Amino acid sequence: MIVNALATRLTQPVIVPEWLRLLKWNGILWLGLMLLSHSAKADSLERILKTGEFQFGSDMEGGAPYFIPNPLNSKMPSGFEADLLRAIGERIHAKPIIHQGQWDQLPQVLSRGDVDLICNGFELKPLLVQRFRATRPYFRYRLAMMTPQDSKIATWQDLLKSSPSGQKPRVGVLVNSAADDYLVKYAGDRIRIVRFDGATDAMLATRNGQIDATLQDEPAAIHYGARPEFQSRLKIATDRFGAGFYVIYVRKEDEKLALELDKAISGMVEDGSLKTIYEKYRLWHEEQALLAQPLAWQAVLNSTPEEDSANSGSKRLGFALMLLKAAAMTVFLSVVSMPLAMLIGLLVALGRLYGPKGIRPLLAIYVEFLRGTPLMLQLFFIYFIFPELFGFGLPAILASIIGLAVNYSAYESEIYRAGLQAIPEGQMEASLALGMTRKQALWRIIIPQATRIVIPPVTNDFIALFKDTSVCSVITIVELTKQYSILANSTLKVLEFAIATSVLYLAMSCPLSWFARHYERHLESENEN
Amino acid sequence: MIKASNIQKSFGKLHVLKGISMEVADGEIMTMIGPSGCGKTTFLRCLNGLESIDSGSIQVGNLEIRSGEPLLTEVLKKVRMRLGMVFQQFQLFPHFSVLENIIEAPVHVNAISRQEAVSIAMDLLRKLNLEDKAHSRPRELSGGQQQRVAIARALAMHPQALLFDEPTSALDPRMTGEMGALIRALAHDGLSILVVTHDMGFARRVADRVSVFDQGLIAEQGSPEQVFSNPQSAALRDLLTESA
Numbered sequence: 001m002i003v004n005a006l007a008t009r010l011t012q013p014v015i016v017p018e019w020l021r022l023l024k025w026n027g028i029l030w031l032g033l034m035l036l037s038h039s040a041k042a043d044s045l046e047r048i049l050k051t052g053e054f055q056f057g058s059d060m061e062g063g064a065p066y067f068i069p070n071p072l073n074s075k076m077p078s079g080f081e082a083d084l085l086r087a088i089g090e091r092i093h094a095k096p097i098i099h100q101g102q103w104d105q106l107p108q109v110l111s112r113g114d115v116d117l118i119c120n121g122f123e124l125k126p127l128l129v130q131r132f133r134a135t136r137p138y139f140r141y142r143l144a145m146m147t148p149q150d151s152k153i154a155t156w157q158d159l160l161k162s163s164p165s166g167q168k169p170r171v172g173v174l175v176n177s178a179a180d181d182y183l184v185k186y187a188g189d190r191i192r193i194v195r196f197d198g199a200t201d202a203m204l205a206t207r208n209g210q211i212d213a214t215l216q217d218e219p220a221a222i223h224y225g226a227r228p229e230f231q232s233r234l235k236i237a238t239d240r241f242g243a244g245f246y247v248i249y250v251r252k253e254d255e256k257l258a259l260e261l262d263k264a265i266s267g268m269v270e271d272g273s274l275k276t277i278y279e280k281y282r283l284w285h286e287e288q289a290l291l292a293q294p295l296a297w298q299a300v301l302n303s304t305p306e307e308d309s310a311n312s313g314s315k316r317l318g319f320a321l322m323l324l325k326a327a328a329m330t331v332f333l334s335v336v337s338m339p340l341a342m343l344i345g346l347l348v349a350l351g352r353l354y355g356p357k358g359i360r361p362l363l364a365i366y367v368e369f370l371r372g373t374p375l376m377l378q379l380f381f382i383y384f385i386f387p388e389l390f391g392f393g394l395p396a397i398l399a400s401i402i403g404l405a406v407n408y409s410a411y412e413s414e415i416y417r418a419g420l421q422a423i424p425e426g427q428m429e430a431s432l433a434l435g436m437t438r439k440q441a442l443w444r445i446i447i448p449q450a451t452r453i454v455i456p457p458v459t460n461d462f463i464a465l466f467k468d469t470s471v472c473s474v475i476t477i478v479e480l481t482k483q484y485s486i487l488a489n490s491t492l493k494v495l496e497f498a499i500a501t502s503v504l505y506l507a508m509s510c511p512l513s514w515f516a517r518h519y520e521r522h523l524e525s526e527n528e529n
Numbered sequence: 530m531i532k533a534s535n536i537q538k539s540f541g542k543l544h545v546l547k548g549i550s551m552e553v554a555d556g557e558i559m560t561m562i563g564p565s566g567c568g569k570t571t572f573l574r575c576l577n578g579l580e581s582i583d584s585g586s587i588q589v590g591n592l593e594i595r596s597g598e599p600l601l602t603e604v605l606k607k608v609r610m611r612l613g614m615v616f617q618q619f620q621l622f623p624h625f626s627v628l629e630n631i632i633e634a635p636v637h638v639n640a641i642s643r644q645e646a647v648s649i650a651m652d653l654l655r656k657l658n659l660e661d662k663a664h665s666r667p668r669e670l671s672g673g674q675q676q677r678v679a680i681a682r683a684l685a686m687h688p689q690a691l692l693f694d695e696p697t698s699a700l701d702p703r704m705t706g707e708m709g710a711l712i713r714a715l716a717h718d719g720l721s722i723l724v725v726t727h728d729m730g731f732a733r734r735v736a737d738r739v740s741v742f743d744q745g746l747i748a749e750q751g752s753p754e755q756v757f758s759n760p761q762s763a764a765l766r767d768l769l770t771e772s773a
Contacts, residue, residue: 430620435639436634444637
């Protein structure tokens, strides 16, 4: 079910192989493969030295200035972390090769064994330290807040105090990033967190006025804040906060590799080559001096997560409620957008069959256009691009409902068209002969009969739409799949959440499937008489 | 009274009706026979506006449809309400019960109350011996019963005339006899009846007058005795040879 639900996500514009995309969502399969791949592995350092190459995981989608896609070399982007890895590579005599993955999924990619290390602004934090081997830090990061140019919010304190029209301010973050953690910890109940899959998506939404602010790692804020798309539209708050360290993570059993990396980074801190890289990207600030003081980070390296009590009753209940709430969002999106899709679809089908000759080709183009482009792209358009063109942004929920309804209306119109055409012409003639108008005949005689015919295929489409609601996560809707992804990645309890999520999906879609089959049989038995 | 004057009709290059004139009085039964493709069914469909006419005029009581004039939907609607049509395949509405089939047009076209429509419909069903089928679905009825429901549906609009397209094609000989009796009874009540049929025996038995169609024209017309005992046209002689 989850695999089906996410087949549509394959359309996402990233370079990860398709099978991997499917796997990352399927906890059970994932765990099995992980165990297989691990049992056969010695320390990766030997292989790296033998082949002269190492694979690292990172996300180039909105990833500047960490990694910037390089049109001249698809295997190695530019960016300050790319420069860092190249320098490290020279010191350990191996060439870095990028493995693209969605940022919040990269720790799982490392677990699976697809990459030797992950290096993409991953902060030093207990949850990851418990699971992976962290190297010494290579960067001191701080958080910076971006707001629209005309916003009254200029500092972190302003944000906490502000409440435009009595509502909590909406703050966008990269899902599961340091900024996300920071908001949860220090502002959780005073703001509304809106989670994005990409850092720049959050900036776009801020620029469009769909959210009030976005909290970003300073490098991203500085880099994108200077880009023409944002320069005159977004401002960066003056204060910095939520500082921490970026580290490279490797698998725990790769201790030898980690020691080599530690040595290389330390060398670069000492001989100033690290500073050279950061200055090139205008990222050097006085706090980077802490990189030379092991005391500043030793405590975190040795720490264990505060209390890892995901098994405790109240926490479990909390997670269950979060999943149920997300499931309610999935149901809400489905039951609101499907009737709309059916209504629009019916009108389009009527227009194509009975409407004025002039609009028929236009409606045909409407159908072909919507069926021929991915839902995800349409959602992006409605949420991110539409505000650019028309000057006002739609809230994510409304954008999702419109996107789903319009996308599915194309499919429903084709189903309705077939249904309407299946009604004998004589039914219309008999209605006209009785003095009915064409309109009366359509609504009283033809459409009710066509509707009975289309119920089974429409029900099937409803199940498909129900699962396609997960695509809305790209425009910050936290529905069931997204909530699964957030919880699984932030707790690393993938299997448990995958099972719970699957069960919820099945509990919702099985009754629908059952209804569709039952109704189909009912129609068949009717037709036999 | 129904009067058609010099009706012409083409489908593309195919000239189907080449000038048909016909007058049917109240209470009169006119049967129309002729080889396949002679235009008799097209003529029937032209009468109630299911096909537009290229030239000529159709008069139903004091209403008139002329070719070349923009078709007023109001006039067309009134003409259709005065001409009940019983299709060859009956075309009952399968998603409605028998009763709902009959009251649909009175309620939604004539705008009479549902209660009144139901009482009219039940009267008709009683006369047609279908009272117990009021709440059945059309598919649960035999062909003959479905045909009588189609007649009741047309009668519920209080038409001046009934148009039948091949009413005996789905009936056995005994049912054909009953249908003839029913048509006679309806004519006796003052309705004009126009019947298109392939069944020579039926056309002869039931008719007051017979029209023989051939290649878009009326080849001959007259009382059944006249026409059948002394056929003037080659078309009718061929038909009689075939059916003999």
